[in-house]
Amino acid sequence: MEEAALKLLENANDDDFVRLLTDFNTRFERQFTLPEMPSDSWARLWSVIFHRLVNPAASGMLLTCLNTVRILSRNKAGVDSVVDRDRVSTLVKLAGLVTEEEALTRLNEQINYDVVLEAQKSLFNLVYNSKAIQRYCCGNSCVPGLMCRMKLFRDPDVPHLVKYFDMRILFLLTALCPDIRPQLRTEHHGLTYFIEVLDLEIKTVQEFQESSGLSNNQQNMNLVFSVEQSDLMNEVLKLLYNLVFNLGKNGPDEEEESHCLRLVTILRILIMSSVKEEEKTKELHSHTINLLLLMPPQTYEELLMPMPSASDVGGAMAGAVGGEDPDLAQSYEYDGKDMTVVAKILNYLNEQLRAPHNQYFTWKTYEPGRLAKETLNPILTLMCEMCQANRSIRKFLRQKILPPLRDVTNKPEDGETTRNKLCSLMTSLLIEIKHLSANFLFILCKENVDRFIKYTGYGNAAGYLAGRGLMLGGRGKSVDYSSDSEESDTEEYNQIKDMINPVTGQFEPPRPSPMEGMSEEQKEHEAMKLVSALKKLTDQKVIKPCRIDADGKVRAVDHILELREGLNCPPSNRANHNDSDSD
Structure with missing residues (x-):
């Protein structure tokens, strides 16, 4: 802002003040890089705006002032010098984030949610850009106020965007300030309330579909969420991810395990559900799988359910997984359990394996490699964890991914099946993905080296086996697998077994010896x-x-x-x- 305009702003009456700020807001609304200003002018601009914000008589211009603060808060440089603890407290109060005691005294007050929303956005920008402001928000009424308002989410008068930014601010604080995670879990009972937010959205859609006659399966799991609902749930899922990080690995206590069991039940529903926009569906499933990966291994049994009655199977199976491999079009019943959710997760893996940025990457194409790690690492890790934790899941996935071999005319890495894609990743330039792909297949083979080589070829398997000290054969020692056999070689495989190249894993017809006709000297x-x-x-x-x-x-x-x-x-x-x- 120019010096002349700044002087006018400092001395303007209410109408001129609003007009000058409105012109500034219109000019810079869509700009995320503000022009450089002298430090004293920068401080004066913030000072004159907050002078109006704290003035009770200036309530009519709160929205305009907060709109300006939101734009100014995008600029990271110099924020710490102009936004102190008192100014943060002012924004927190305007956002309606007060303690439960103060909220009770304001029950009869009319809430201007437009002002609340602008204050939330400004607060979000400031927390993102300043470590000092992060500390302020962890010590004032911000966190208690967010948890207090969460209890009102059932109120239809609370706008969706207010709920959404509440969750965004909490996610940002838990991501940038790990110290408040135990406080949220214990003092504020965060796991209970955040799970209830997800449960509320699920029940809202279930009731709507039941009243509209759209529910066609007994378990009522194939839900369709709106984009707004998916955005809110994604923020809650990310927030829960921060709260339960390392929880399952360290061994949860009895109360935490009960929360995890309930959460896995909700995640099962989200995996089976969709959003009205395809990209939002992928985003919801991605966050669901990321959170599922942190659950204790014993809770994966909650993903499986007893098989529904015969009258319900047709409708549930028809809408469960779309556009998938022909292999997955079969019944999802296995070992007396409904494997629909596991098949859905497998379908998600297939989608990621077929994504363009996951198929080809070199050291020079950093961005596709980064995207491949972000999308493939979680799902491959989850597959390994589920197979090691649950025998039924492993046997079902092995049946789908590694069925008995019949056609071995092509190399294991050539083709469009899940096995082909995973074998091709075993020689990837991305070390983590290479190891996870090989480890997943190795677990499906019950860590049997001979069987592993049979399905992948020695050339693909050599690096992984060398790293685990299994080049001489044998079996891995990480998990005690069941001893019952899960396959027998097919007749087609046995007929050409001796003509399969163990290095490539491919059938090679007999060829004449290159030394045929040579003398011993040659x-x-x-x-x-x-x-x-x-x-x-x-x-x-x-x-x-x-x-x-x-x-x-x-x-x-x-x-x-x-x-x-x-x-x-x-x-x-x-x-x-x-x-x-x-x-």
Whole structure:
């Protein structure tokens, strides 16, 4: 703001003051970078606005002043020098964030929610841009006021945007100030109230669909939310994520576990539900899966339900998962349980595997790689956790992803099935995704190395096995899996089993030997050429000879002759490859 305009603002009457601020707001409403101002002019502008905000006689211009504060609060530079504790308290009070005792004294007052909303937006910007203001809001009536108003969310007079920004401010505080998370969980009973917000939105849609005759399944889980409802629930899901972070890993107490069980029941409904806009549906499912990943492993049983009656199966199955693999079009019943939710999560994984930014990425394409980590890491981690925690889930997913092999004419990574996509990720440049993809398949194989290689090919599996010290075969030791067999080799697979290349995992018809017709001298000459080439690569440090130690891990050798050690050992001294878990 120019010096002349600033002087006019300082000396203006109410009408001129509103007119000057309105012109400023109109000019900079859609700009997120304000022009530079001298520090004293910046301080004077904030001072003259807050002078009006704290003046009871200036209630008619509150909305205009707060609109200006919202625009000014976008500028991170210099905020700490002009917004002190008192000014933050003024915004908190204008946002209606007061303690429960004070709220009771203001029950009969008329609330201007337009003013409340502008104050919320200004507060959100300031909390985002200033660590000092974050500390102020953690110590004043901001958090108690937010929790107090949450008890009024059932009131239809409370606008949706007010609820939405309440949750956004709380999410921001819990994300930037971890110290208040225990306070929200214990003193304010945050888990209870936040879960009730989700429950309220779910019941609202259920009642609407029942009254409209749109509910067509017994369990009433295929809900369709509005965009506004999904936005609010997404903020609550992110907020709950901050509150329960590490809760399941450290072992929740009895009360916390009951909250988690109830929360998983709600998350099951959200996974089965959708939003009127497709992108919002994906966003809701993404946040739901992120939160589900933090739940204690024993709560995953809540995702499964008894099978509905025969009259309800058709409607529920028809609308459960759309646009998915043909494999998933089958019944979702397995082991006497309804696996519809697990199939929905698998369908979400398939959508992420087919997303363009998840299929091809190099070190030069940082953005697609970052997006791949953000979308694939949570769902792959959740799949691993669910399979290790629940035997029925693992067996169902194995049936869908790794059915008995029939056609092995293509490499495991070539094709459009879930198995093909996961095998292709096993050689990804993104280390975390590569490890998670391999680990998921390894768990589905009950950590059986021979079975793992059978489905992925030794070339794809070698890096993962080397990292776990399983290059000599055997079985992982992380989970005690059931001993019953889950498959038998198909007749088609057995017919060509001996002609499958174990490295590529692909059927290769017999080919003539390249040394056929050579004399012994020619063979020796070709062998010496190969030795010479390998020595040259070794001397130039392009490759380094390695061997597999007794612990199954790869170790570099100092001399080529070390590779001969152990070749003539009797079979009893070698690693035991026998596996009682028959295919």
